[in-house]
Amino acid sequence: MVRVSAVSRTYRLGTAVFEALRGVDLTAHAGEFVAIVGRSGSGKSTLLNLIAGIDRPSAGSVVVAGTDLGQLSENRLAAWRGRTVGVVFQFFQLLPTLTVAENVMLPMELSGGVPGARRRPRALELLDQVGIAALADKLPSTLSGGEQQRAAIARALANDPPVLVADEPTGNLDAATGDAVLNLLEGLAAAGTCVLMVTHERDIAERVPRTVTLADGRVAQDTEAVPC
Template sequence: MLIELQSLNKTYKTEAGSFSALRGVDLTIGAGEFVAVVGKSGSGKSTLLNLVGGIDRPTSGSVSVGGTAIQGMSENDLAIWRGGNVGLVFQFFQLLPTLTVLENVMLPMDFRGTLPPADRRPRALSLLDRVGVVEQANKLPQALSGGQQQRVAIARALANDPPVILADEPTGNLDSATAKDVLGLFRGLASAGTTVIIATHERDIASVIDRTVHLVDGVVVR
């Protein structure tokens, strides 16, 4: 198994009191699976993805990705680990506004430093070509449509060739046609061996995904 969650709990403490976002989640996901995490707002979808991606830490339980238990890692180690193992895609794209599309894609390679500097640009261009926005490479994100920006975000997530892609509501801000294209991209990635987990409200995704995980009030119901 590539991803293994055991007895995962996450409780947030707020001024209004404690709030359990995830309760006793046990989940395993295999390599190359395309999994959709669905549920209502506040059901714990984003929290689940955050814990798998090492963005947040569980209150209890364990998270293992590719055999690495990440719940005990430091912030810095998590950043390094993420850089090589996880690609993240967000609802609002989160591209850096002062970098061009090409530079946004090159940035994870720059941080990780695995590729020689001379190879980063060709790889970024190839990834942009793969997601269909290579002609926008030298534009700033602001000049692109929402769908194009999300494609760039996917290319950026693939920059260091991670085994896992986590996408939190990747189509939530896109029209249906564009959303379909983006889901198609994810399907292609999963088919090529990358594990893809998306948190989504989309109803018509059964045709592209391998498995659905339903969350209700922080508990996996099926």
């Protein structure tokens, strides 16, 4: 489902050069739940952005769901992203002037993949899946942090993407709410979605079946949990 091959990402900061990623290789399959961990500045979010097609590598290739992202123009990449990858941000990124349901419907409208008459019913189904259907017509500002993150997950699933990437999805949540969000992500992986999650929280990473550790822009360790 995801294949990152010899990927490097270099940024120029004035006259200085910063290597965020250096020759990274990573493969993840449908139904796999992978935690990407490492210290601040290790390249975690950069790697996630490359897999989501938000950024492009300086070298190497990124292939997601059979598509080589390097072969796509910016317009085609944006259209591909809307159909193929759901993105969950740490700070939710819900549009404040739209209701929760309208936020979930927005990706459907932008991609055009869901007929107009089907969009609200699908949004309500997704909100019910994450446990907040009763809040569909509320504005994001009236929701708790955990409820907003659930709404963000529902929005990420709007176009039924085969890949979901989540950048610190529990970082701003209390322990109980973070646990509930993690349960949702585990359920998505069990249903066949390829889930890749960046986290700095050790206890969260320990619950995920596979952990990829980055250090100085390289894969330092790739381990799978040992079944009890």
